[in-house]
Amino acid sequence: MTRFILRIAVFLLLALPARAQDAFTGALPGLAGGFGEIAASVERLGSLGDPRALPVLRALQDGTLRKAADGRLLVPQGTGFVDAATGQPADAAGAEAVRLNNRVRQALRGALGRLQLVSPDAAERGAAAEAIFRSRGADDVPLLQAAIRREAVPEVRAKMELALAAAQLVASDESAKREAVARLGAAGTVEARALLLEARATNPGMATAIDVSIASIDRTLSFRRAAETLFQGLSLGSVLLLAALGLAVTFGVMGVINMAHGEFVMLGAYATYMVQEFCRGVPWLAPWSLLLSVPAAFLVTAACGAALERGLIRHLYGRPLETLLMTFGVGMILQQAVRLAFGAQNREVISPAWMQGTLTLPGGIAVTQNRLWIIVFGLIVLALVFAAIRLTRFGLEMRAVVQNRRIAATMGIRTGRVDAMTFAFGSGLAGLAGVALSQIDNVSPNLGTGYIIDSFMVVVFGGVGSLAGTLVGAMTLGVVNKVLEPWAGAVLAKVFVLVAIMLFIQRRPKGLFALKGRAAES
Amino acid sequence: MTSKPLIMTRRAALTGLGTALALPAIRPAWAQGAPIKVGVLHSLSGTMAISETALRDTVLMMVDYANSKGGLLGRKLEAVVVDPASNWPLFAEKARELLQVHKVDVTFGCWTSVSRKSVLPVFEELKGLLFYPVQYEGEEESPNIFYTGAAPNQQAIPAVEYLMSPDGGDARRIVLLGTDYVYPRTTNRILRGFLTSKGIGNADIMEEYTPFGHSDWQGIVSRVKRFASEGKKTAIVSTINGDANVPFYRELGNQGIKAEDIPCIAFSVGEEELAGIDTRPLVGHLAAWNYFMSVKGAPNEEFLKLWQAYIKNPKRVTNDPMEATYTGFRMWMQAVQKAGTTAVAQVTPALIGQTLMAPCGYEETMLPNHHLSKPVFIGEVQADGQFNIVWKTPTAVPAENWSQFIPENANRKK
Numbered sequence: 001m002t003r004f005i006l007r008i009a010v011f012l013l014l015a016l017p018a019r020a021q022d023a024f025t026g027a028l029p030g031l032a033g034g035f036g037e038i039a040a041s042v043e044r045l046g047s048l049g050d051p052r053a054l055p056v057l058r059a060l061q062d063g064t065l066r067k068a069a070d071g072r073l074l075v076p077q078g079t080g081f082v083d084a085a086t087g088q089p090a091d092a093a094g095a096e097a098v099r100l101n102n103r104v105r106q107a108l109r110g111a112l113g114r115l116q117l118v119s120p121d122a123a124e125r126g127a128a129a130e131a132i133f134r135s136r137g138a139d140d141v142p143l144l145q146a147a148i149r150r151e152a153v154p155e156v157r158a159k160m161e162l163a164l165a166a167a168q169l170v171a172s173d174e175s176a177k178r179e180a181v182a183r184l185g186a187a188g189t190v191e192a193r194a195l196l197l198e199a200r201a202t203n204p205g206m207a208t209a210i211d212v213s214i215a216s217i218d219r220t221l222s223f224r225r226a227a228e229t230l231f232q233g234l235s236l237g238s239v240l241l242l243a244a245l246g247l248a249v250t251f252g253v254m255g256v257i258n259m260a261h262g263e264f265v266m267l268g269a270y271a272t273y274m275v276q277e278f279c280r281g282v283p284w285l286a287p288w289s290l291l292l293s294v295p296a297a298f299l300v301t302a303a304c305g306a307a308l309e310r311g312l313i314r315h316l317y318g319r320p321l322e323t324l325l326m327t328f329g330v331g332m333i334l335q336q337a338v339r340l341a342f343g344a345q346n347r348e349v350i351s352p353a354w355m356q357g358t359l360t361l362p363g364g365i366a367v368t369q370n371r372l373w374i375i376v377f378g379l380i381v382l383a384l385v386f387a388a389i390r391l392t393r394f395g396l397e398m399r400a401v402v403q404n405r406r407i408a409a410t411m412g413i414r415t416g417r418v419d420a421m422t423f424a425f426g427s428g429l430a431g432l433a434g435v436a437l438s439q440i441d442n443v444s445p446n447l448g449t450g451y452i453i454d455s456f457m458v459v460v461f462g463g464v465g466s467l468a469g470t471l472v473g474a475m476t477l478g479v480v481n482k483v484l485e486p487w488a489g490a491v492l493a494k495v496f497v498l499v500a501i502m503l504f505i506q507r508r509p510k511g512l513f514a515l516k517g518r519a520a521e522s
Numbered sequence: 523m524t525s526k527p528l529i530m531t532r533r534a535a536l537t538g539l540g541t542a543l544a545l546p547a548i549r550p551a552w553a554q555g556a557p558i559k560v561g562v563l564h565s566l567s568g569t570m571a572i573s574e575t576a577l578r579d580t581v582l583m584m585v586d587y588a589n590s591k592g593g594l595l596g597r598k599l600e601a602v603v604v605d606p607a608s609n610w611p612l613f614a615e616k617a618r619e620l621l622q623v624h625k626v627d628v629t630f631g632c633w634t635s636v637s638r639k640s641v642l643p644v645f646e647e648l649k650g651l652l653f654y655p656v657q658y659e660g661e662e663e664s665p666n667i668f669y670t671g672a673a674p675n676q677q678a679i680p681a682v683e684y685l686m687s688p689d690g691g692d693a694r695r696i697v698l699l700g701t702d703y704v705y706p707r708t709t710n711r712i713l714r715g716f717l718t719s720k721g722i723g724n725a726d727i728m729e730e731y732t733p734f735g736h737s738d739w740q741g742i743v744s745r746v747k748r749f750a751s752e753g754k755k756t757a758i759v760s761t762i763n764g765d766a767n768v769p770f771y772r773e774l775g776n777q778g779i780k781a782e783d784i785p786c787i788a789f790s791v792g793e794e795e796l797a798g799i800d801t802r803p804l805v806g807h808l809a810a811w812n813y814f815m816s817v818k819g820a821p822n823e824e825f826l827k828l829w830q831a832y833i834k835n836p837k838r839v840t841n842d843p844m845e846a847t848y849t850g851f852r853m854w855m856q857a858v859q860k861a862g863t864t865a866v867a868q869v870t871p872a873l874i875g876q877t878l879m880a881p882c883g884y885e886e887t888m889l890p891n892h893h894l895s896k897p898v899f900i901g902e903v904q905a906d907g908q909f910n911i912v913w914k915t916p917t918a919v920p921a922e923n924w925s926q927f928i929p930e931n932a933n934r935k936k
Binding site for chain 2: 035036063099100101102103105106109134190191193194195196197198200201221225228229232235236239335336339343344345346348350351356357358366368369370371440441442444445446450482485486489490491494
């Protein structure tokens, strides 16, 4: 008897690969068909558990899978191609790429997830669990249970358990389903909420349990939403801060209304682009291009600022209206010059990898990396400006000239040079804003026009000549804007903020942080 | 119904008046040798310059093309370029300048609907002829304008139908995002009517507008994510115009919204707009147009060769409004040859019924409502910034400029 069972077992073991092979080769031709057929055969390949399916599906995902005129499928291997069914080298001449659509991509994600659940790489297993979570089916339950038993990495295991709960929700086991509802409720994510709502429609008997879970998710989410709104507000605030800092120096300290400030921001963004293009030719420099563009943008715009001050503005000191008109004209000239030199097309500044994607903070608060870095950058620049004004000789001379030009001159300070340096400094700060904006906005000739009004608003609201006022003003405007946006819409939120500032300026013409003392009176 | 005869008589009277006014213009001295003047009314500066400069170049290329074929009616063509600078009232002034000072025979121009609305009375008053090459919201029909872009039923409606089909992902919740002006608002009004007719209620539609050049999309994109968590498949329909698209797509990528989960279909994003973006995170997002540069076939190859030779850059892309400009220009040339004159009163009737094998690979016909029959394509963004066509109509679709999904149009006769 035992020998008989053993014989059957051996027979089965031998027969299994042969059958799998049949199923594998049987599923392949579908990949050469229409999108519907491709999706169906991808799903079959994913459920077979045949390791040979992995390179085929990966090639499909990368867009390197080819179909020959006779319907054979070719997978890239090394420099050439092999036949997907036989594994023999094949000639890819005349074969065309198999194309994807979103339906195929969805099937592909699930299928690859199922195959990669046994991958030796923990990150791949985690991604596989996430993929199954999104495309779960009742059949995934045993697969995931087996994987969870094997799993040693706690984070990956947590992801698998969540995927298991998602799969159990669509399986037929009632008690497992209840457990799944509770687990998804504890997960507290937007995706889990969507799954629960979907299940609620098909399981009227469990509506109350599901409602409890959804209510608990909603509590978590509302806290998270508040935190994210705050972050978004601070992020908008930091952009405003960067754009306004230079103005706080040229307008706040020197009193020059520089309408070309926005164009200096734009020049900074173009300098970033130029540095990137330069670094592209030098491979070891390429990852550092964004950091290199910080000093480059500062120097370029500072030089332009110095030239503008020495060449034009100094002849117009004390005539604010003429200065305003003249700098407005300079701004238009700069815009058109850049358009002539670089074309009307937007220029692409690529974000480095560490600035892409989302970072999940403890508590599940998701913040986008580029915004986070811009907040950090804004605060660093603010600290440097503060240090430059308070701690350096240049800052001292600048303050002296602002407070009393004549006495400063009698003390041996070359006021003209200080004026030029201050204006160059403010313009250089605009260039730094351009570096940051190149990461979140379009590098186009009219980049600056969108920020000039906001920058003046921040400086006037915060209090002319006060750095602390600029910081508080920018952050307040950013947060108020983002809090208003969900229920007023982006357009109306801006209008409300503008009206609020107008009323505020009526009451306190000097802004939040009014300068006191004799210097402020004059 | 009651008002119809009135309109007809007024229109007939206007046409008659137009002929009377145009007659003295065709002086015999003009007909021999004097160049035919082609007005170009596209913004070369300001926010719309990014899109419109390519159209100026397309018209200039076509003028060269016509001259290389020996001109029209034995006369040379001459382009008159003006710059309305993305300034809507200036469009009207420049249109008047083209018609009165330069006395152009035909004008190619405008991109935004605002600019077209601003020049429309000028063209009607001075009996000009304008070719408008961009997809728009419909609800307009001027005797002096020919619309060579798509009407809503040739772009917006098929696009949403695709999203709701199994291949498009079976979407049952729709987010309508747009820039705050007439085109997105009217299109979304039509789409809302269409979605209601398909049983999608107001609770399943989210609608938001942003200003031109909006760059901070964090809040809106996270609200879209939340909207998508109600247990039904969600898709975004974007009528965002101009360069605000770049930060929008960047935010979609950064917040991890994949096309498999929430596909986004755009009506104003073409090859030119994608030229400024890193498209890798966007693979799978969609666009609906009546032409893509990746269309196969001899007419498109001819168009591409002409363009890249003219612009002296083998990498420059083409897009839908450029194709519409090309098609309009060719049809105008055919109509002028048929009419034997460039006089607007004769060319207008000669244009109706003109056909052309357009670069999109379909034969397009100029219909009596001054719009074209056009095929509809749905394309997916690819990593190289081109579109992979995933769906197309079997034949060219005739334009319905008065949408059946706007209640006021119910008793308007087509």
